[in-house]
Structures are given as C-alpha cells and as structure tokens.
Amino acid sequence: MRFSHVSRAFGDVRAVDDVTLDILDGEFFSLLGPSGSGKTTCLRLIAGFDHPTAGSIELHGVEVSGLPPYERDVNTVFQDYALFPHMSVADNVAYGLMIKKVPRPQRLQRVDDMLEMVQLSGLGGRRPSQLSGGQRQRVALARALINRPRVLLLDEPLGALDLKLRQQMQIELKAIQQRVGITFIYVTHDQEEALTMSDRLAVFNMGRIEQVGTPAEVYEHPATDFVVGFVGVSNLVSGDVARAINGSPETFTVRPEKILIREPGAPVPDGLCWVEGQIHDVVYLGAHTRYRVDLDGTGTLTVTQQNVDSTSMDVMAARGRRVRLMWHRIHNRRVATHA
Amino acid sequence: MNAAAASPGRRLSTFFYQRPTLALILLLAPPLLWLGVVYLGSLFSLVVQSFFSLDGFTGQVVRRFTLATYKDLFAPANLDIVIRTASMAAAVTVAAAVAAFPVAYYMARYASDRIKALLYLGILLPLWSSYLVRVYSWKLILAKEGIINWGLAQLRLDGALEWMLALPVIGGPSLSVSSLGMFVVFLYVWLPYMILPIEAALERVPTSFIEASGDLGARPRETFRLVILPLAFPGIIAGSIFTFSLTLGDFIVPYVLGNSALFIGQAVLAHQGTAGNIPLAAAFTVVPMAIMAVYLIGAKKAGAFDAL
Amino acid sequence: MPFDAAVARVTTGRPSTALKLATGAVLLFLHFPLAIILLFAFTTEDATFSFPPPGLTLSWFAVAWNRSDIWEALTLSLQVAAITTVVALVLGTLAAAAVHRTRFFGRETISFLVILPIALPGIITGIALRSAVSLLGIPFSFWTIVIGHATFCVVVVYNNVLARFRRTAHSQVEASMDLGASAFETFRYIVLPNIATALLAGGMLAFALSFDEVIVTTFTAGQQETLPIWIFNQLTKPRQRPVTNIVAIFVIAATFIPILLAHRLTQGTSEVAGTGK
Numbered sequence: 001m002r003f004s005h006v007s008r009a010f011g012d013v014r015a016v017d018d019v020t021l022d023i024l025d026g027e028f029f030s031l032l033g034p035s036g037s038g039k040t041t042c043l044r045l046i047a048g049f050d051h052p053t054a055g056s057i058e059l060h061g062v063e064v065s066g067l068p069p070y071e072r073d074v075n076t077v078f079q080d081y082a083l084f085p086h087m088s089v090a091d092n093v094a095y096g097l098m099i100k101k102v103p104r105p106q107r108l109q110r111v112d113d114m115l116e117m118v119q120l121s122g123l124g125g126r127r128p129s130q131l132s133g134g135q136r137q138r139v140a141l142a143r144a145l146i147n148r149p150r151v152l153l154l155d156e157p158l159g160a161l162d163l164k165l166r167q168q169m170q171i172e173l174k175a176i177q178q179r180v181g182i183t184f185i186y187v188t189h190d191q192e193e194a195l196t197m198s199d200r201l202a203v204f205n206m207g208r209i210e211q212v213g214t215p216a217e218v219y220e221h222p223a224t225d226f227v228v229g230f231v232g233v234s235n236l237v238s239g240d241v242a243r244a245i246n247g248s249p250e251t252f253t254v255r256p257e258k259i260l261i262r263e264p265g266a267p268v269p270d271g272l273c274w275v276e277g278q279i280h281d282v283v284y285l286g287a288h289t290r291y292r293v294d295l296d297g298t299g300t301l302t303v304t305q306q307n308v309d310s311t312s313m314d315v316m317a318a319r320g321r322r323v324r325l326m327w328h329r330i331h332n333r334r335v336a337t338h339a
Numbered sequence: 340m341n342a343a344a345a346s347p348g349r350r351l352s353t354f355f356y357q358r359p360t361l362a363l364i365l366l367l368a369p370p371l372l373w374l375g376v377v378y379l380g381s382l383f384s385l386v387v388q389s390f391f392s393l394d395g396f397t398g399q400v401v402r403r404f405t406l407a408t409y410k411d412l413f414a415p416a417n418l419d420i421v422i423r424t425a426s427m428a429a430a431v432t433v434a435a436a437v438a439a440f441p442v443a444y445y446m447a448r449y450a451s452d453r454i455k456a457l458l459y460l461g462i463l464l465p466l467w468s469s470y471l472v473r474v475y476s477w478k479l480i481l482a483k484e485g486i487i488n489w490g491l492a493q494l495r496l497d498g499a500l501e502w503m504l505a506l507p508v509i510g511g512p513s514l515s516v517s518s519l520g521m522f523v524v525f526l527y528v529w530l531p532y533m534i535l536p537i538e539a540a541l542e543r544v545p546t547s548f549i550e551a552s553g554d555l556g557a558r559p560r561e562t563f564r565l566v567i568l569p570l571a572f573p574g575i576i577a578g579s580i581f582t583f584s585l586t587l588g589d590f591i592v593p594y595v596l597g598n599s600a601l602f603i604g605q606a607v608l609a610h611q612g613t614a615g616n617i618p619l620a621a622a623f624t625v626v627p628m629a630i631m632a633v634y635l636i637g638a639k640k641a642g643a644f645d646a647l
Numbered sequence: 648m649p650f651d652a653a654v655a656r657v658t659t660g661r662p663s664t665a666l667k668l669a670t671g672a673v674l675l676f677l678h679f680p681l682a683i684i685l686l687f688a689f690t691t692e693d694a695t696f697s698f699p700p701p702g703l704t705l706s707w708f709a710v711a712w713n714r715s716d717i718w719e720a721l722t723l724s725l726q727v728a729a730i731t732t733v734v735a736l737v738l739g740t741l742a743a744a745a746v747h748r749t750r751f752f753g754r755e756t757i758s759f760l761v762i763l764p765i766a767l768p769g770i771i772t773g774i775a776l777r778s779a780v781s782l783l784g785i786p787f788s789f790w791t792i793v794i795g796h797a798t799f800c801v802v803v804v805y806n807n808v809l810a811r812f813r814r815t816a817h818s819q820v821e822a823s824m825d826l827g828a829s830a831f832e833t834f835r836y837i838v839l840p841n842i843a844t845a846l847l848a849g850g851m852l853a854f855a856l857s858f859d860e861v862i863v864t865t866f867t868a869g870q871q872e873t874l875p876i877w878i879f880n881q882l883t884k885p886r887q888r889p890v891t892n893i894v895a896i897f898v899i900a901a902t903f904i905p906i907l908l909a910h911r912l913t914q915g916t917s918e919v920a921g922t923g924k
Contacts (some may be wrong), residue, residue, distance in 0.1 A: 050826075100666065289744075348831045373801070374801065378760075438676075464903070465680075484695050488698075590770060624771050624774055
C-alpha cells in the first residue's frame with residue numbers, strides 16, 4: 001500500500017497532512033498516535049469510506065481513490081465491531097460470501113472453518129447481543145478474514161477489552177496474521193500494543209508522520225521529541241544541563257531503564273556520563289519501580305529500576321534522598337524538536 | 340477481487356459514490372418538490388391572493404395589487420369575527436393552563452413510574468381518538484335532553500343554567516348552541532396538548548432545586564411560586580402555542596356548537612366557497628398566521644422551544 | 648434514580664387530597680365523552696339524545712351495516728389512507744435519509760419545512776392547497792384529497808425514520824460496503840431491516856392521521872365523502888342518529904388501534920451490535 005502526499009482537510013483543519021508511506025506485503029504495520037492524530041482517517045482513506053483532498057493512494061500498484069469500498073480488496077475490523085444485530089453470528093460471518101454469491105454448501109463450510117480459527121465453534125446460531133465483548137471482537141475478525149482480503153484494516157479493535165483479554169488477543173492476532181500471511185494495518189493509541197505486535201510502525205502526530213521504523217528503531221532511536229514522549233517515557237534534557245552532561249546544549253534523550261542510581265559522589269566509570277539530583281517521587285509498580293529525580297540545575301529525569309532485591313518499603317523510603325545518576329553515553333540520542 | 344459481475348446496480352452505486360452531491364440532490368428532490376413547490380407555493384399564492392380583490396359586479400378575482408381587501412377586514416362585522424375568535428382562544432388557553440397544571444404537577448412530582456405510564460396513556464388515548472368524534476360527542480352531552488341538563492336538573496341547578504344562558508356574550512338558546520358550550524368543547528379537545536408540555540417542563544425541575552429552596556427557608560407555597568412556577572412557565576407557553584393556534588383556525592367546533600356569530604375558520608370557509616371571495620378568505624387566513632408568528636417569536640424568547 | 652425519587656417524595660410531602668381530586672376530575676373529563684358515544688349507540692331513540700336513554704337496543708348495528716353511503720365513505724377513506732401512507736413512507740424516508748447522511752446547509756430548513764404542514768392550523772393548509780389546486784385548474788377529486796393528506800403525513804414518517812437512523816450505528820453501513828455490498832444491496836440487507844419497525848410505526852401513524860382527517864379534506868375534496876366528512880355532514884341531520892354513533896365508534900377504533908401499535912413498536916430499544924463499551 002502506498003500513500004503519496006495524501007492530505008485530507010476538513011475546512012481549515014488538516015486531519016491528514018501530506019502523508020507519504022509505503023507498507024509492504026505481508027507486514028504487520030501499526031499506525032500509532034494519540035486521538036485526533038490522523039491515524040484512523042488514514043485507515044478510512046484506505047478502506048474507501050473517505051476521499052483524500054490531495055495525493056494518491058495505491059493498492060498493489062493500482063490507484064484506488066475513485067473505487068468504492070466494495071470494489072477494493074480490503075476488509076476492515078471496526079472499533080465498535082459493527083456486527084449486524086438482526087443476523088446470527090454465522091450469517092454475519094457469511095455476509096461477504098453471500099454478497100459474492102458463493103454457493104451455500106461452500107459458504108457453510110468456510111464459515112465453520114473460520115469460526116474454528118477464531119475459537120468460536122458452535123456459536124454460529126447466536127445473535128451478537130448474546131455474546132461477550134471478546135467474542136464479538138472475534139466474530140468481527142472472522143467476518144473480515146473469511147473474504148481472504150490481501151489487506152486487513154483494524155481500527156483499535158482491542159480498545160474495549162480488559163487488560164488480560166487484550167494481551168491474550170494481541171498474541172492471537174499476531175499468530176493469525178503470521179498464519180494467514182496477509183498484510184495487517186493496525187491503528188492504535190497504545191504504544192505498548194504497537195511495540196508488541198508490529199513488524200514496523202508509523203508514529204502520527206497532528207496529521208503528520210513523525211517516524212517510521214521497526215519497534216526497536218522507534219524506541220531506541222526516536223527521531224523527534226514527540227516520539228520520545230509518546231513511545232516510552234520522555235526523558236528530554238536540554239540547555240545548560242545538557243551541556244554539562246553531553247558537552248553541547250542540544251536536546252537529547254535517554255531511556256529510563258538505562259540509568260543507574262548511585263550514592264552522591266560515587267565514582268563514574270569510563271564512557272559514562274553523570275548528573276546529581278534529589279528523588280522527588282517514587283512509584284512502586286510491583287516488578288519495577290519508577291523514580292522521578294529533580295536534577296541540580298533544571299529538569300527531571302525518570303529512572304526505572306527492577307526490584308531485584310529491594311522491597312516496597314525500601315524503595316518508598318528513598319523519597320527525598322540525594323543521588324547520583326549515571327549511564328553510558330551511547331544511550332544518549334539527539335532528537336529534533338518542534339519549533 | 341469481487342467475483343460478482345459488475346451488475347447495473349453496482350455500477351449505479353459506484354456512480355453515486357463518486358458523485359455524493361448528485362446523490363444527495365436526487366434523494367432530496369422528491370420530498371423537496373412536493374413540500375417546497377406544492378405546499379410552500381400554495382402558501383405563498385395564498386398570501387399573494389390576499390392582496391387581490393373581488394370585483395363586486397362580476398364576481399371575479401381582480402389580479403391587481405391592492406390593500407382594499409385588508410381594509411375590508413377592518414370593517415366592523417369582520418373585525419368582530421377576529422376579536423371573537425381571538426378572545427375565545429385566549430380564554431381557552433388560560434382555562435387549559437389552569438386545568439392542566441394539577442394533572443401535570445401530580446404526574447411529574449408524585450406519580451410512581453407505573454402510575455405515570457398509565458396517566459400518559461390516559462391522556463394520550465383521547466388525543467388518539469378521532470377529533471371530529473370527540474367534538475360530536477359533546478353535542479350529545481350538551482343537548483337540552485342530554486346528560487348535563489339531566490344532571491343539573493337532578494341537583495336543582497337548572498335555574499342557574501338558565502341564568503347563565505341568558506347572559507349576552509357567553510349564553511345562547513341552549514348549552515349546545517352557545518359560546519359557553521363552545522368554550523367547554525375547545526377546552527376538552529385541546530387539554531392534552533397543554534398537559535404534556537407542562538409535565539415535561541416540570542419533570543425537568545431537579546428535586547435538588549426544591550430541596551435547596553426549602554433548605555434556604557422558603558415554605559412550600561413560596562417554593563411553588565418562586566421556583567417551580569417560573570421553571571414550568573416555558574412548558575405553559577409551549578402548550579399555549581397549541582391551544583391558541585388550534586382555536587384560531589378551527590371551524591368545526593363553531594359549526595357544531597355555535598350560532599350565526601362566525602369564527603375566523605367559518606369565515607374563511609364561507610368566503611372561499613360559493614362566494615368565491617378568495618382574497619378575503621386569504622386575508623382572514625393571514626390573521627391567525629400573523630398572530631401566531633408574533634406569539635411564536637415571543638415564545639421563543641421565553642424559552643418555550645426547549646420544553647417541546 | 649429510584650432512591651432519589653423516593654427521598655424527594657418524602658421531603659416534598661405527600662400529594663394533597665385536593666391535587667389527587669383535581670387529577671382524577673381532569674381524567675374523568677377527558678374520558679367520559681367517549682363513554683357517552685358508546686352508550687348512545689344503543690339507545691332506542693332515533694332523533695334525540697335524552698339522558699337517561701329510554702331503552703337499549705342492538706338494532707342500529709344492522710341499520711348501519713345496510714347503509715350504502717357508509718360503505719362508500721368507508722371505502723374512500725381506506726383508499727385515501729392507503730395511498731397517502733405509501734406516498735408518505737417514500738417521501739419521508741427519502742427526506743430522513745438525506746438529512747441524516749449529509750451535513751449540508753439546509754438541514755434545519757428541511758426539518759422545519761416537513762413539520763410546517765402539521766404545525767400550521769389545518770385551515771391554512773386546507774385553503775392554501777385549495778387555492779393552488781384551483782389556480783392550476785385541476786379538478787377536485789380523489790387525488791387532490793391524497794395530495795392534501797400526504798403533505799402533512801410525511802412528517803410522522805420522517806420523524807420516526809430519522810430517529811431510528813440516529814439510533815443505528817453508521818459503522819454497520821460501512822461494514823456492509825466494506826464486505827462487498829453495493830449501496831443498494833446494503834439498503835436491502837442492512838438498512839431496511841433496521842428501520843423496518845420505524846417504517847411500520849410511521850406508516851400506521853400516517854394511516855391513522857389520514858383516516859381521521861376532516862379539516863383539510865373539506866377543502867381539497869370535490870363531491871367525495873370520506874368517513875369523517877360523512878360524520879360531519881350527518882351532524883345537522885336528525886335522522887338515525889345512533890348510526891352516526893356507531894360509525895364514530897368505528898372511527899375511534901380505526902384510528903386509536905394503529906396509533907397504539909405504533910407507540911408499542913417504537914418503545915423497544917434496538918441494540919447497537921458489538922459495542923462492549
């Protein structure tokens with residue numbers, strides 16, 4: 001799928017602003033960003049529910065802008081599942097085949113196969129209103145996949161599920177994608193979800209793409225301060241403090257798990273940089289603890305440490321203590337800041 | 340890709356997909372043509388006609404702009420009709436508001452959900468029954484030999500009734516041919532239209548307002564006067580729009596229960612009929628339109644449209 | 648908030664006896680005329696309405712059955728109501744679809760325009776249509792009656808269908824098109840089943856409205872008599888009055904029952920499928 005300088009304006013507001021993007025066959029690609037960043041609009045442009053005001057969209061080399069949704073080889077899993085309430089689960093799943101006039105015996109067989117794949121065998125006779133949220137989500141998935149599209153669009157499909165179910169579905173979705181081998185384009189605002197499931201992802205902000213890359217690239221080498229803040233915890237250091245640490249006042253970032261906490265005045269090994277400050281806040285998260293440290297000078301850094309051999313009482317007592325933070329220089333990344 | 344061949348239905352659907360404005364125009368055209376052209380057009384032609392006049396000699400409508408017809412409207416006989424109708428409308432409106440308020444108040448404040456549903460049904464039932472039949476029923480009830488007279492006679496109150504019927508404006512030969520009778524029937528047919536908006540407005544008064552008023556020292560009567568009544572007022576106005584407008588235009592009730600003193604509705608019917616004086620009929624029709632327009636603007640300012 | 652309501656009831660006191668009496672009186676006032684009509688269908692008297700009725704009889708039903716003018720009026724009313732309903736269904740659905748689906752400048756105007764015929768007193772609609780029809784030189788006939796009725800019946804269908812459109816998630820339509828259905832197929836398989844009960848309710852309301860209508864009809868009819876016009880003409884004739892009562896009861900039932908059914912149909916909530924939120 002290729003976006004070439006695609007824009008979608010609503011009056012003065014540009015929901016999608018000059019976006020160019022290539023998505024490869026068979027990829028699990030995520031569109032990540034906060035609400036209103038344009039990621040859902042892009043998805044709708046691919047599906048055909050909306051027209052771009054500028055630019056072109058190609059699917060397998062074919063320009064699709066004038067094609068209605070039913071002529072595109074693309075299927076969508078909607079955020080609210082959009083199951084047809086007056087039809088049974090089986091009829092919902094079979095809908096696309098019914099429209100294509102697939103003969104009945106094959107239709108029934110394929111519906112059974114599909115229900116088995118999403119682990120809903122035997123529920124074909126039920127109505128959507130009789131299913132749980134997780135079950136409805138699988139029906140929506142089955143209904144889309146049964147048409148064997150070359151691209152599947154998913155619009156925040158797991159948003160309504162509770163945490164455990166969501167994590168389980170993430171694993172299942174990824175497994176299905178790898179088994180079926182088609183391209184998944186996945187919209188989410190949850191950066192953890194995007195990092196877990198994607199082969200590659202694009203970070204959206206206010207209609208534009210801030211960065212495209214693999215999860216590791218985006219996390220380890222964030223391109224802009226927005227990406228730093230949105231993917232993972234933001235640790236932006238600039239100005240005098242930056243000069244003291246790094247030798248130049250340009251803004252840089254370092255990931256919180258890379259920072260070590262030591263006593264003030266502790267020796268600093270070669271290749272590491274350091275700064276001193278006072279622990280302002282401690283958040284105990286079970287497996288690890290998050291410290292917010294107010295640096296001498298200005299700024300704060302967030303540090304996470306695994307609770308290897310400390311208890312909750314130990315870590316909570318750390319509040320207010322003065323500490324020296326140190327980390328390898330190689331973890332410092334310069335970031336472009338928005339004007 | 341789709342195995343289904345590109346049938347004419349699909350091609351047409353794709354055609355409209357690429358031209359959404361055209362699709363919209365086609366969707367809107369039939370209803371718009373009907374309502375816009377037929378209905379609005381006829382309303383417009385009606386107002387235009389009121390500026391024409393009827394030639395007394397030939398009996399033909401003279402299609403030239405003139406205010407003579409409107410001047411006719413101000414002739415004493417015609418002005419009488421307007422005043423008579425407007426007064427009746429006002430009287431009915433006030434009475435309806437007074438009669439409707441207790442019921443609406445009970446429904447909104449005290450009735451449990453089940454009772455409220457029953458009351459709703461009880462009020463809507465007469466509304467859903469045929470309007471003409473309900474008017475007709477009163478002819479039976481108010482007839483000289485009917486139940487009202489029989490009841491009053493039983494209570495030895497028939498003297499009082501005779502006295503009332505002898506009064507100049509509201510009286511008449513019998514109850515079923517009198518202004519008093521018309522008043523009762525108008526009240527009867529429009530009452531549900533007044534109860535419902537008032538009930539809706541009262542329901543929207545949060546109980547916390549009433550509690551706060553009591554908490555601040557007001558006695559129940561003061562709370563009613565200073566808090567509840569003003570908040571219910573938009574509902575009263577909304578209901579009054581119905582009662583006023585419906586009375587202004589009605590000709591059935593005066594026909595069934597009235598005498599030779601005409602109401603606006605009857606005047607319209609009479610003039611456009613055999614007399615063929617469409618301009619005067621149109622001018623008469625403009626009167627309720629104008630009155631209602633002024634009333635609606637005032638009602639909008641008073642916030643009545645939130646209560647509808 | 649049942650608890651809140653209970654607290655309110657306690658703090659605002661019980662309703663006074665006067666209030667309860669007033670409510671009861673008003674309800675009695677609203678209903679007893681219908682009872683009177685029912686009663687006088689059985690009276691033995693021909694030309695007057697003396698209370699109490701001198702005797703009770705069922706014979707008037709047979710008389711009504713044999714009156715051909717009643718049957719003609721009834722047939723005409725049914726035909727007009729049927730065609731009016733169809734026209735109102737089509738126009739109302741088209742207008743509701745247009746208003747619902749697109750943000751365009753004239754939306755509010757359309758809603759206002761649709762409501763106008765029923766909001767203005769019948770006499771205005773009546774005479775406006777009459778003068779327009781005579782201006783165009785069309786003779787008054789069955790079709791002019793239908794035109795008059797359809798004009799104010801559109802709004803009941805429009806309101807019902809629009810409310811149902813608003814309650815249906817638009818994503819269903821998109822999902823259907825996404826799965827390969829054209830706009831027409833989507834209408835047939837998805838939209839129509841969803842608005843079916845709204846169409847039914849609107850249609851029944853339109854039918855009842857048309858069946859009962861008398862004011863506009865007096866202006867737009869030629870020599871024809873619909874059932875309400877028949878009743879209207881009977882009011883000055885002192886013969887066989889109980890027959891009028893019987894027809895009146897029939898008209899009450901014929902208008903009241905569809906409206907009640909329509910009310911029931913639009914009470915139930917249609918669930919929007921799939922939202923776990």
